[in-house]
Amino acid sequence: MRIPRHTLNISDFGGERVITSxxxxxxxxxxxxxxxxxxxxxxxxxxxxxxxxxxxxxxxxxxxxxxxxxxxxxxxxxxxxxxxxxxxxxxxxxxNASRGELYDYLNNGGPLMEHEVRRIFRQIVSAVFYCHKHHVAHRDLKLENILLDDHMNAKIADFGLSNYFNGINLLHTFCGSPLYASPEIINGIPYKGPEVDCWSLGVLLYSLAYSSMPFDGRDFNRMIRQIKRGVYYEPDPPSTASMLIRIMLRVNADRRATIDEIADHWWLNFDQENRPIKDLPENQAILL
CATH class of the missing domain: 3.30.200.20 (Phosphorylase Kinase; domain 1)
Known part of the structure; x- marks a missing residue:
């Protein structure tokens, strides 16, 4: 199944409260x-x-x-x-990320093997963990904003909608791409910051695992209803990553998996040769 390229933006919801990249x-x-x-x-x-x-x-x-x-x-x-x-x-x-967008790689290459899904998603989670550790929320994580270098390593790009968060004050900019937008973004509810990235990570992992999107982007109104309710189709048999996807796509932001919980999840750390994400040297760096 071909993944649809993002063609809508949050401004399609209408109203002055939203912006686009x-x-x-x-x-x-x-x-x-x-x-x-x-x-x-x-x-x-x-x-x-x-x-x-x-x-x-x-x-x-x-x-x-x-x-x-x-x-x-x-x-x-x-x-x-x-x-x-x-x-x-x-x-x-x-x-320069010479291999282009993860979106094109996934669409042109067909379904990925589980070990490749894990490798790519570990790299994305490592980068988001680093961002959140330093109080930066990306707010527009999607396949088109993940690039690949010569060695097929994932690189997060386009921080045009990113912002700092402090865990106390809420953010009021409802931005990003609807296919990856969390329920609080859809509903116009102020948010802390990291939780919207964790929802988008759930959409990303679903797309990597199943080569399709969890929500129906062909029907805008139906997609909005699905996101608000957290309802998505799970293929049979499900991916071994299905439980991780599920805890990232929880509608209640307070119950949604945090980046720490995602980084600690057994599925991401299944291979004994991989160091835990939080222990990687680059994730111990301090921003100046």
Missing amino acids: YYVQAIISRISLSTKAAQRRRVAIKIIKKSAIESHQDLLRIRREIRIMSALKHPNIIEIKEVFENAEKIIIVME
Whole structure:
């Protein structure tokens, strides 16, 4: 079964309380590849025309994304190498993930073997664990925002909707992609931050395990009802990851698996040769 590419955004719910990623609004004029002569490495260059930025708030979001991505140093997060800015544009030089989107890999390659699902998802969880440890919620985790490098390692990209959280104050921006949006996002309920990423991780693992989406993106209204109720189809026989998926797709955010519980789950740590995610060296790093 082919996974549908995300074509809707949260603004399709209507109302002023929602925003979309500014990348969809053509603020970026060009994304190109370049070879840095000194290191002989391919890099991705993102050029943002300031004339296309519609508001000061959008500019602040772009700068916040740059600030967050520049601070995050993890092997499974796209690295920002350099940033240049003048009166006309912002140029961001980033690590190049040559194998493209996880979305395309999954659709073009067919169902994945369980060991590959586990390997890729462990890398994604490791990166999200690192983000949450440093009080950053991504808020737009989806197949299209997971890139693959030369060695097929997963790299989280596009932090355009990310934000800091403190565990006390609630976030009120209802953003992201509906197929991956948590019930609290759909219902317009303020949230802490990490719980919306953990729901999206459940959708990601489902898509990796079954090569399909848990919710019916072909019918918008039906999809909304399914998400609000946490109702999804589970193939028979189910994946061995089905229980992990289930605890991530709990409607009640207080009962939903946290990133610590996900990282500790037996399914992710089934292979004795793998170190527990929380013990990985990169997850012990301290943000400066």
